[in-house]
Amino acid sequence: MVVKVGIVGLGRLGKIHAENLSKKIYNCELIAATSIVDEELNWAQKELGVKYLYHDFDEMIANDEVDAIFIVSPSSFHPDQVVKALNKNKHVFSEKPLGLSVEDIQEILPVINSSSNKFMLGFMRxxxxxxxxxxxxxxxxxxxxxxxxxxxxxxxxxxxxxxxxxxxxxxxxxxxxxxxxxxxxxxxxxxxxxxxxxxxxxxxxxxxxxxxxxxxxxxxxxxxxxxxxxxxxxxxxxxxxxxxxxxxxxxxxxxxxxxxxxxxxxxxxxxxxxxxxxxxxxxxxxxxxxxxxFMSEEQYFIDAISNDTEIEIKAEDGLYxxxxxxxxxxxxxxxxxxxxxxxx
Ligand SMILES: NC(=O)c1ccc[n+]([C@@H]2O[C@H](COP(=O)([O-])OP(=O)(O)OC[C@H]3O[C@@H](n4cnc5c(N)ncnc54)[C@H](O)[C@@H]3O)[C@@H](O)[C@H]2O)c1
CATH class of the missing domain: 3.30.360.10 (Dihydrodipicolinate Reductase; domain 2)
Structure with missing residues (x-):
């Protein structure tokens, strides 16, 4: 199975994930990207051939072709974007931290844990x-x-x-x-x-x-x-x-x-x-x-989706x-x- 990925955030780290996902990770295709910076979207289109470009995250997750979302936006956006993407039936990889407050994370924990989709947090070490x-x-x-x-x-x-x-x-x-x-x-x-x-x-x-x-x-x-x-x-x-x-x-x-x-x-x-x-x-x-x-964690996440294997890093790791x-x-x-x- 080729996993079709959309990414939000193409800054310092988003560009690295995007480049790896489009060129280096097996069974993966980066088809969509969201950023508020036009230059970043142009880069994704020209350098990586990303097909769907968005300014608005909600529009990207409404795209039925997208199987999985990489969240590499500023940290305060993570909880909301995780929940929205899971609710749109996407697998979700979120950069650390999962949230900036314990309460924010506690609120989204039940959504993550009750979802049948994969969730992973970017503790790449x-x-x-x-x-x-x-x-x-x-x-x-x-x-x-x-x-x-x-x-x-x-x-x-x-x-x-x-x-x-x-x-x-x-x-x-x-x-x-x-x-x-x-x-x-x-x-x-x-x-x-x-x-x-x-x-x-x-x-x-x-x-x-x-x-x-x-x-x-x-x-x-x-x-x-x-x-x-x-x-x-x-x-x-x-x-x-x-x-x-x-x-x-x-x-x-x-x-x-x-x-x-x-x-x-x-x-x-x-x-x-x-x-x-x-x-x-x-x-x-x-x-x-x-x-x-970074490449190993990306491949691990894509493989977990393709092979339906359990992901070792849990949302609770993000909470604690x-x-x-x-x-x-x-x-x-x-x-x-x-x-x-x-x-x-
Ligand atoms: N695992 C690591 O070692 C590591 C390293 C660096 C950053 N990070 C994490 O990655 C995340 C991003 O960090 P960064 O350094 O790449 O940040 P950055 O500021 O360089 O990039 C942020 C990106 O988010 C986009 N963005 C901002 N507001 C947006 C919005 N409303 N809608 C859509 N896109 C929006 C910006 O256009 C930009 O592309 C942070 O949560 C950070 O903690 C993790």
């Missing part, structure tokens, strides 16, 4: 080869019981201009909902948590190099301590100002060993030896670092990740420790 390899080692008990997980997600400094535009035009939800959400999901995934997996959190943040972010209610650097189930520990650093590139790193400390994923954000296996010393080039942005993960991200923001805003499940 679960599809990254290195994260999958590490997960297999952890599940096989190779590092014993997990005691601490430390995660860094820091955007490159040269992405600041595009981030400021993004934050001016849409609500990112703040650094914890926008960036740490992946780390929260990774922690829950490694711990096989059935709920949020977090008892309480304490967050800090600052804007040192880019005070412009104060006016946008955004943070350049955020950090948090998480008390996880069974007194395990989570440590998060999120940022927008890594001079050396796109820095995503995860460390998992266990009773019998430690695993580090991408301890330095290496671009490839090359070392450059020159007057600066021995230089390891680094990944410069999320499309470069997670190119394989957002619940923790919001607690992190609340902790920063109030300068208080926030209890999530009534922890001690």
């Amino acid at each position: 679960r599809f990254d080869d290195s994260y999958r390899y590490a997960k297999e080692k952890v599940d096989a008990g190779e590092i014993g019981d997990i005691t601490l997980i430390r995660c860094y997600s820091i955007d490159p400094s040269d992405g600041m201009k595009s981030f400021v535009n993004f934050a001016k035009n849409s609500n990112s939800g703040g650094i914890f909902s926008d960036m740490s959400i992946h780390d929260i999901d990774v922690i829950r995934w490694f711990l096989n948590s059935e709920d949020s997996g977090v008892n309480r959190v304490w967050s800090l943040g600052n804007n040192v190099a880019y005070p412009v972010l104060n006016d946008l209610n955004e943070l350049e650097t955020g950090a948090a301590m998480l008390q996880l189930t069974d007194d395990k520990i989570g440590m998060l650093v999120a940022g927008r100002n890594a001079a050396h590139g796109y820095h995503v790193e995860t460390e998992i400390i266990g009773t019998k060993g430690t695993l580090r994923i991408a301890a330095t954000p290496e671009k490839n296996l090359v070392q450059v030896m020159n007057s600066s010393g021995v230089v390891r080039p680094t990944s410069q942005n999320f499309p470069e670092r997670f190119q394989q993960a 990740a957002t619940q923790v991200a919001i607690a992190l923001q609340e902790s920063y805003d109030s300068n208080e420790i926030i209890n999530i499940k009534g922890g001690q």
